[in-house]
Amino acid sequence: MPHTPRNTQPFAGTRDRFGPELRQRDYAQSVLAHYAHTRGYDRLEVPALERKSSFSRQIVGASPWPEWNPKGVFELDVPDYGPGHTRTYENTPAVLIPEGTVSVARWLASVMPAQTLPLKVFYDLPCWRNEAVDTLSPGKAREFRQFGVEILGVASPAADAEIITFIDGALRALGVPEHSVRVRISDVALFRTLAEQSGFEEQTTVAVKECLDALAECRAGKDPDRARELTTRLNTLLAGRPAETVRRWQAMAHHDSGDIDPDLLATLGEVAPGHLEQLASTTQALRQAGLNTVIDLGVVRSHEYYTGLAFEVDVVLEDTSFVEIAGGGRYDHLIGHFASHGPGTVPASGFAFGMERLLAVMDACGAFTGAPTHQRSHHFGPSTADRLLVPTSTGDPVRDYLRAYTATRGRTDGQRVDLWVGEAADTNSLHRYAQARHIPETTSC
Template identity: 30%
Template sequence: MAAPRFQALPGFRDFTPRECAVRNYLFETWRSVARTYGFVEYESPILEDTSLYLKKSGGELSSQLFRFEDQGGRDVCLRPEVTASLARIAAQHQRDFPKPLKWFEIGQCFRYEKPQKGRGREFHQFNVDILGEAGPAADAELIALSIDTMRAFGFEEGDFVVRVSDRQAWIDFASKRDIDEERIPEFLQIIDKLEREKPDVTGQKLSTFGLSTEEVTEFIKNPENASSAFEAISEDLEARGMAPFLELDLSIVRGLAYYTGIVFEVFDSKKSMRAVAGGGRYDTLVGTISDGGCEMPATGFAMGDYVIRNLIEETTDALMQMEVWLQRSGAACDVFLVIADETKRSDALAILSELREAGIACDLPFGQAKLGKQLKRAEQSGARFALVVGSELPELQLKVLASRTEESCHVLGLADWLTDRLQQPDGPLLA
């Protein structure tokens, strides 16, 4: 059979009902953890002025923009990340809120890069930021939140690690070796790709700075090169019982140019894929975007939906937890009405309306069908119960689809009874 004429563009996704349910699982988990930590939700536009991202992001980002001129002649792009947008919003509205700002957003981003495992051209990101706090306690709070987010998805100690580094340590390293300030971003890009590039390629690039691979490797291996900020973060997380998840790794620098201090990335312990999440401190970005009109220290991190989903699907306990959630929360309805006697359809419609008004998700067949076909449709819908409406009215039969058991109920007080029943585990209702 010939392929459909129109398909989703490369790197873009269709979200079928199951895909939407998986996405909702990720979103609800993200929101739950963020709110537990006292963060509030905000939202920024998907379309932004291109210069917002060219001003300070640096690295490869400028070549990955979905960029075009709009009908008003403005140079605009689909946002490739959210931090710059947040900095713009914070600079404009920061006087309206007490500091520090603890904000999060779940939003879609776009980058024109090669689609591969864990990476597409459109993706959703969970962005969590603290603005207006310069001390390492804010960095520790975000690292702790990243750890609890992973645990909320069903990952345990040994499944993942947070690798923490200090970008300022590398800037000091470059300054002591007389690397021109203008070339420091180029140097940091080399460090950022240490694990991904071949050693001979890295060595050749470092030689242009008068450096050797051995010199850089020795710097990474020496824990004394970490700043006092890392020590404070380590003590903070130890007090929270999270020290086993923390690892000092000075090879982490992050690719975006606006990072200024502590940076970190979350990796699965097997390193089977790219970083699950990453972020760090960006104390000068708000000031840069506001042209000095608002100086505000800031730190944050982001987690994308591609990588975390891949890791969930490759981890048995996390996958099982997601499947249980999908079974409970991803179903089209809780109750599917089965019409055993077609002359009772009007009664069934009245029951349907009553249950929906009570907030119970329910459905029924549009046309006449055999009982077995209706019960099969009930199972396909993901409903927990099939409510059989037949000639016995006002008596009804409730079929528990998971256990294939039955219970009797009555039209009178049905909505309240079902509301209580939905709170109980599947199985016969105890007298």
């Protein structure tokens, strides 16, 4: 076959990379990995191939990620050949992984109950989504990388606070100015309950969720011109519903105060009693710990597997903004769908950076000006941390965790410090955790 220029080019939405760009990515990945190790996290690597059944409706729901379309994954069959490739024992439908969380959940189900929970893991993975070629852009490609962190096996809201402080600390380690990070949080349980009370069928639930999440992006500054069209679409979806139902959904969709005010509480407080109050308390505690946190009830994350606290993270600089460079939340049912002999529900919380977006942020912040010369230590033994710090319990796990976090932030003298996010009173679990991770010292704070 004659050689043509087309044969020298990669597929649309993928890129050859060489030189300075890769050196920048290598640096960012090394900083993130080092930071994760200093917080007591261990690295997990999963294969690029995942069974197609892992992304079935029974496991991830109707919308595993924003703008989900079943054609949006790269599918292939994986044949198990016999000797000489003359016989096929099995032919399994598979996909190139489109994101990391599902594979992490599948992995944990495969190793339970051998692992001592909670587990703190991080990963750095190539991902693939078969995006429509006419929608491709520098920020939306078919091949991209994710750096993610998951806390597996703990239901305490302190784990959610830990994930958010991890993002803030990691961004500062990468050179992002401290006060430029904005965290927008919500509670998916409120959305789920209201959708059920409204009698929405699955298709309507997914469509309303995507409208709300897109409107939240508009408020954050991403393509705000879409807001009118999205509002019209939402109104069409709500047409014919009872007035009280419409009023509640409009309050969710257009919430822009950043707080839980009395009118909002009067409108939505009865939908999921206690959730708005807990969201307000968590936000106040995060603010007191120095994190720029706002409440936006439209942040419902299109991923169907989220069950509780959800958040998106932006970087707002003087001359530009980067919306949703990270997103995540709590997903308490996903792992249980994989575990045939484990518990039906394994609580978990996590997030992921889009590495390409993160590199653009670092470049705008001047992180690559000059040659970074950070000295980094490496640890090859079984210990995941030098010290396990246990917050003193006052009955409010989020505030207890954040008090301990702020007391140690930047004052660890190079030690790897793992902050306990389980119940402080559960000393048996605490000791099992420290023993399983070979952490030599446990102290209270």
